[in-house]
Amino acid sequence: MTIQDLIARTLRIGVTVACVIAFIGGIIYLVNHGSEPFELERYLHFSYSDPHSPAFTTVGGIFDGFLGFTAVGWIQMGVLVLILTPVMRVLLSMFDFLRERDWLYALICAVVLAVIISNSLEGMA
Amino acid sequence: MTILVFTLILLLAAYCAGLLGSLTGLGGGVVIIPVLTLGFGVDFHYAIGAALVSSIATSSGSGSAYVKEGMTNVRLGMFLEIATSIGAVCGAAVAIYLNNNIIAVIYGCVLLLTAAMQQRRKSDHDGVKGSEMARRLRLYGTFPQKDGSLKRYELRHVGGGFSVMYVAGVLSGILGIGSGVLKVLAMDAMMKVPFKVSTTTSNFMMGVTACASAVIYVQRGIIEPGLACPVMIGVLLGALTGARLLKQMNVKVLRQIFCVAITLVALNMIWQGMAGQY
Numbered sequence: 475m476t477i478q479d480l481i482a483r484t485l486r487i488g489v490t491v492a493c494v495i496a497f498i499g500g501i502i503y504l505v506n507h508g509s510e511p512f513e514l515e516r517y518l519h520f521s522y523s524d525p526h527s528p529a530f531t532t533v534g535g536i537f538d539g540f541l542g543f544t545a546v547g548w549i550q551m552g553v554l555v556l557i558l559t560p561v562m563r564v565l566l567s568m569f570d571f572l573r574e575r576d577w578l579y580a581l582i583c584a585v586v587l588a589v590i591i592s593n594s595l596e597g598m599a
Numbered sequence: 600m601t602i603l604v605f606t607l608i609l610l611l612a613a614y615c616a617g618l619l620g621s622l623t624g625l626g627g628g629v630v631i632i633p634v635l636t637l638g639f640g641v642d643f644h645y646a647i648g649a650a651l652v653s654s655i656a657t658s659s660g661s662g663s664a665y666v667k668e669g670m671t672n673v674r675l676g677m678f679l680e681i682a683t684s685i686g687a688v689c690g691a692a693v694a695i696y697l698n699n700n701i702i703a704v705i706y707g708c709v710l711l712l713t714a715a716m717q718q719r720r721k722s723d724h725d726g727v728k729g730s731e732m733a734r735r736l737r738l739y740g741t742f743p744q745k746d747g748s749l750k751r752y753e754l755r756h757v758g759g760g761f762s763v764m765y766v767a768g769v770l771s772g773i774l775g776i777g778s779g780v781l782k783v784l785a786m787d788a789m790m791k792v793p794f795k796v797s798t799t800t801s802n803f804m805m806g807v808t809a810c811a812s813a814v815i816y817v818q819r820g821i822i823e824p825g826l827a828c829p830v831m832i833g834v835l836l837g838a839l840t841g842a843r844l845l846k847q848m849n850v851k852v853l854r855q856i857f858c859v860a861i862t863l864v865a866l867n868m869i870w871q872g873m874a875g876q877y
Contacts, residue, residue: 486659560807
């Protein structure tokens with residue numbers, strides 16, 4: 475399999491898995507709350523200083539929700555898998571460049587990975 | 600209205616946004632933001648969170664086919680992702696200080712630029728003499744033509760393209776969209792990359808660019824599950840349908856109509872933003 479095929483396959487599988495997980499979360503949400511009246515008010519104003527539930531803003535909270543089969547946990551887990559998909563793509567490309575002894579491009583992949591990971595860790599801290 | 604009805608309406612709207620975004624080449628993220636803010640009155644921040652998620656989904660979902668065909672220049676994409684990912688981190692850091700009105704004006708300007716760029720002639724840039732820098736970075740490539748043969752191309756102005764990509768990254772970090780317009784501007788107009796290669800490579804890069812700021816967005820509570828779930832699924836399905844339709848449809852007229860529409864939306868947003876109405 476060429477690197478093109480590998481990248482294409484990684485992207486396709488990642489996005490499919492992410493959407494299936496989020497879709498299951500959506501179904502859980504609609505089964506539990508679908509018949510409740512919809513209140514647009516909760517989407518009208520956003521403020522960084524508002525308290526946001528850890529159930530959908532922290533990796534720990536999302537994992538707990540995922541294991542507990544909550545709608546929010548599954549939807550956000552889908553989002554996390556989706557975010558990881560391009561990261562996997564960069565990682566795989568890096569291994570491929572290393573195998574080809576293309577040090578410059580392996581380094582470029584490593585730099586991109588470092589930027590994404592450092593920024594994500596900072597966000598979680 | 601119940602939550603079920605709202606979710607289904609949102610799913611349908613997101614599907615149409617994905618379809619239009621794909622047929623016009625703008626990307627679903629660009630279309631979903633005005634649908635949510637002007638259509639439903641949702642706060643810009645939540646709209647941006649939903650757009651960000653759908654940008655990653657469409658980039659990965661429709662990007663895979665182009666990579667397989669060999670249209671995408673993977674090296675060029677990887678190299679320029681350094682600039683876009685650093686830009687996205689900066690954009691996400693700046694975003695905290697921007698209120699809805701400023702975001703609306705910035706978004707309106709990006710839309711205007713998008714409409715203007717749609718008028719550009721799509722060129723293969725035949726006979727471009729590549730620069731030494733591009734040769735050393737081994738950015739020259741080939742792309743498949745209609746008859747199946749491969750055509751070689753060279754490119755130049757690596758530094759300039761890299762700088763514009765940084766700006767594209769900053770805008771992605773602030774707006775959650777792929778900023779395809781700036782990416783194509785950098786590759787097509789500046790670096791003289793063939794148009795088809797520019798657009799597919801831009802699409803390929805969107806996922807990684809959006810990723811760089813996505814975790815921070817989750818942590819800030821901008822990615823709201825009730826909105827993100829139907830938007831992500833709807834936009835992705837719409838984009839996939841669009842990619843299929845695109846092969847058998849002439850979208851010239853649609854693009855012109857859409858160009859006028861987004862110009863009006865852009866002017867509306869800039870106007871309301873300047874008047875402080877968000």
